Amino acid sequence: MTDIPAPLAATTPKRTAPPSPAKEVWLSMRANKGAMLGLIIIVLLFLVAIFANILAPHSPIEQFRENFLQPPAWVEGGSWEFFLGTDDVGRDLLSRIIYGSRLSLFIGSIVVTISLALGIGLGLVSGFFRGVTDIGVMRLMDIVLSIPGLLLSIVIVAILGPGLINAMIAVAITYVPHYARLARASVMSEMSKDYVTASKVAGAGNLRLMLREVLPNCMAPLIVQATLSFSTAILDAAALGFLGLGAQAPTPEWGTMLADSLKFLQSAPWVVTFPGLAILTTVLAFNLMGDGLRDALDPKLKT
């Protein structure tokens, strides 16, 4: 009786517990090739950022006086010492790009954290209390949204003064309305559910209701939005750097590196090519993963 006929085996399905939510997301993500590619690039980026001081062949700000604008290794005149070539003051491009990954990931994390915290706070309060508070907060968000993001951030930086910290604050402010609207919409749909009434009846206070009961059920769309705005944050901060309003030289921020090398566009195209490629790859990786996460977590948001 060791070999059971196939039809018989099929009639007695094995009962398994449904997969946990986290596992379900992971399974759905794994089926998505693009999302996995994005995830792999992101993991690599984080590794590069963490081990930058081991991986980078040189210091990002050390100037090699004999090697101004040296082309990459595979071009005539290049050397393996400076794999991607050097910039106009003789700094190793590869090392600068490696150290730049630290900055970009740092910018992305800080911007997302600030905007997520502010947005969730405003959205929760708005959706929870409704009424005048809601109208006031949402009108304010409409105002911020009616100004193109990049324009608002350059105006804020123009007032606060150029620099990496101010650029991050400026970019973060422009993202707050997106989170606030998302959080408010989910809070409102959760508020009408039975479990909220039940915990109200059980005597839960407003704060507990908001933070312990309602908020965890609103996280899915917020997580998706956070991943997607990680990429736009890197892009916008780089744009500010490119306009000379973000990180200042000699900081190896990718956008700032591009701005510094504009003069050499014709004579030394590599100083322009690689920082841009680094920005594109990073942003693309986060968008790939964000798309995958959205499909996995919240099919309703699929566009």
Next chain:
Amino acid sequence: MLRFLLTRVSLVIPTFLGITLLAFTLIHLVPGDPVEVRVGERGIAPARHAQLLHEMGLDRPLWQQFLSYVGDVLHGNLGISLITHRPVLDEFLTLFPATLELALFAVLFAILIGLPAGVIAAVKRGSIFDHAVMGISLTGYSMPIFWWGLLLILTFSVELQWTPVSGRISLEYFLDPITGLMTVDSLLSDEEGAFSSALSHLILPSIVLGTIPLAVIARMTRSSMLEVLNEDYIRTARAKGLSSRRVIGIHALRNAMIPVVTVIGLQVGTLMGGAILTETIFSWPGIGKWLVESIGRRDYPALQGGMLLIASLVMGVNLFVDLLYGLLNPRIRHRR
């Protein structure tokens, strides 16, 4: 319909007032002496300082200052540029056609390529073409356009010398600004070759500015088409024996277009943001370049007025799209 129109329009008023308040607050937040910030000079003599303070009304309470600012804005008085000493509104209106022309060509480029690409990708779902469209559009969406512009200049202007590097038209042509749109003005003038010169100057900037809208339109068209193609009436149309070209081209596309049109309308903000970068790279004499230069020159009145005008513009276009949407789709109009 009238009720829908009135509600939507009345919602815009507080937002407009809010933007005005924001623009008013921003110039007050600029660190430094308020008079020096507005006059653009340092070390003004105390007597003149007091006089200017009074002349500009800066000694009045804030709420009075705000009310008179709103009054000024409604009369089209947005202040005087510190650098050119011309009214900010005049500056804006002189430069705006350049940005408008660039944006129109960018949208044209985005629609001409994005729409067919999205439709074909949806019809051939799962094919190599579909994957390619989705891959390329996600790359376009992730593109740092300031770098993309530099790459295009490097390839097509420097290496191949197919297109000019910067500006709106070759220096040999001098056209009377009739509409302010170079392509139109060059057709109106009888200078030979002016039109093709204007057009060749437009190609690269429009591609750069149109890249992100192109990606958004292609993705939106694809998903909207996919949704529509699943509807019962499409099956009915097919069952009736209509050709697949007719089913897709007329029955499906028409309904799939509604969300796409909305998305195109909502790209105005993206376009204005993108114009700042595109104009800077291509030395395109429009609003975007002017704003960036105003920051460098600490021309705060120009920055303040420019921001207010752009925000109003974006708001106006969004309202228009909103109303149009209500007109096309009665379900929106009657929703409460």
